[in-house]
Amino acid sequence: MPDFQQTVGVVGAGTFGTAIANLLSRRVDVLLYSRNPDTVERINRERQNFGINLSPRINAIGNVQELVEKCTLIFPVVPSDGFRSTMTRLGPHLRPYHILIHGTKGFDVQGITPAQMDEGLLEPQHVSTMSQVITQETVVRRVGCLSGPNLATEILEGQPTATVIGSVYEEVIELGKKVLSSDAFHVFGNNDILGAELAGALKNIIAIGSGILRGRGLGKNLQAMLITRGLMEMARFGQAMGSTNSAFFGTAGIGDLVATATSKNSRNFTFGFRLGKGEKMADIEATMPELAEGVRTLKITWHLANYYKLRLPITQMLYNIVFDGYNIDKAIKFLITYPYDVDVDF
Ligand SMILES: NC(=O)C1=CN([C@@H]2O[C@H](COP(=O)(O)OP(=O)(O)OC[C@H]3O[C@@H](n4cnc5c(N)ncnc54)[C@H](O)[C@@H]3O)[C@@H](O)[C@H]2O)C=CC1
Ligand SMILES: O=C(CO)COP(=O)(O)O
Incomplete structure (x- = not known):
């Protein structure tokens, strides 16, 4: 494939969108979309975002139609x-020749009210991954996802890492590799896009748990066990949703799980850490402008696990702690004494 010369779009000028824009700017010109006109004006004037200097190849833009007309390849990176709603805004302008590779790690819920969900009425038909949302809301078919240990703060500092582009289309993977690969960013490809999306979303739940343990002052032994058993719950849930196990044991799974579940740069870990320190959910929510994705994912996963009749004790205890105020020390005791009888059980 010859060098890709076109301008590439990024939708969402948050921390990860900005990190992706900076990586892309090593190879291509980038248009970084923000829905907030003040953000667009500020980025273009200051040439900085989140205190990081932006490459001269990045320009902020507030007009979605212009972005879509100028860019064939677009990276949507907004919260789940x-x-x-972002796809419905882009949808009328997108054409079948567009390629979308999203970086969002969470689930979409549609066709059910929050109250109905709380009544236990959530079913798989209500839940979509982001790639499914793209194909539901737009004519775009060549879709991929980015998933891996990609803490935005580290990427913005220029630290190296790796990612996976999940897509059933080889050309999407190849194009993503072409525009993103550098000596600071290794890009793998995987045709199991569902597995990559599920792994990226589900690991945030376990990262909350790991933060709780750390906040409670507990050490590496227990953290390691949480990550180990948490990975099993992720894979089991993934199987129920129709993915293979393999994505959970690669960069998008164990790779991202270790990064997110051990880093104070992760909002999910930090959310858990603050819970573990004894802060109340409402106080944390009030001081986190964009709440950690894992909180939403935990609720959706717990309801779907009930639907599938899965036994996911860590997910269950985290749900009890986060949404019902269950005592953390009792939850830890429950898990330590849980009748796990097999170490590797899949
Ligand atoms: N921060 C990180 O280290 C990483 C984040 N991600 C994922 O990337 C996604 C975005 O995360 P961040 O950039 O960290 O979040 P952020 O909170 O820093 O930024 C989100 C941005 O999206 C914008 N936004 C929200 N709703 C929008 C909408 N409807 N239309 C247009 N823009 C909208 C917000 O204004 C904000 O600028 C999340 O799903 C997250 O899980 C993935 C890998 C790493
Ligand atoms: O996906 C992540 C890192 O790869 C998670 O980052 P946050 O916990 O900050 O959302």
Whole structure:
């Protein structure tokens, strides 16, 4: 494939969108979309975002139609609860020749009210991954996802890491590799896009748990066990949703799980850490402008696990702690004494 010369779009000028824009700017010109006109004006004036200097190849833009007309390849990187509305905004301008590779790690819920969900009425038909939302809301078919240990703060500092582009289309993987690969960013490809998306979303739940343990002052032994058993729960849930196990044991799974579940740069870990220190959910919510994705994912996963009749004790205890105020020390005791009888059980 010859060098890709076109301008590439990024939708969402948050920390990860900015990190992706900076990586892309090593190879291509980038248009970074923000829905906030003040953000667009500030980025273009200051040439900085989150205190990081932006490459001269990055320009902020507030007009979605212009972005879509100028860019064939677009990276949507907005939180999962705003993803569908973002796609409905882009949808009328997108054409079948567009390629979308998203970086969002969460689930979409549609066709059920929050109250109905709380009544236990959530079913798989209500839940979509972001790639599914793209194909539901737009004519674009060549879709991929980015998933891996990609803490935005580290990428913005220029630290090296790796990612996976999940897509059933080889050309999407190849194009993603072409525009993103560098000596600071290794890009793998995997045709199991569902597995990559599920792994990226589910690991945030375990990262919350790991943060709780750390906040409680507990050490590496227990953290290691949480990660080990947490990975099993992720894979088991993934199987129920139709993915293979393999994605959970690669860069998008164990790779991202270790990074997110051990880093104070992770919002999910930090959310858990603050819970573990004894802060109340409402106080944390009030001081986290964009709440950690894992909180939403935990609720959706717990309801779907009930639907599938899965036994996921860590997910269960985290749900009890986060949404019902269950005592953390009792939850830890429950898990330590849980009748796990097999070490590797899949
Ligand atoms: N921060 C990180 O280290 C990483 C984040 N991710 C994922 O990337 C996604 C975005 O995360 P961050 O950039 O960290 O979040 P952020 O909170 O820093 O930024 C989100 C951005 O999206 C914008 N936004 C929200 N709803 C929107 C909408 N409906 N239309 C247009 N823009 C909208 C917000 O204004 C904000 O600028 C999340 O799903 C997260 O899980 C993935 C890998 C690493
Ligand atoms: O996906 C992540 C890192 O790869 C998670 O980052 P956050 O916990 O900050 O959302």
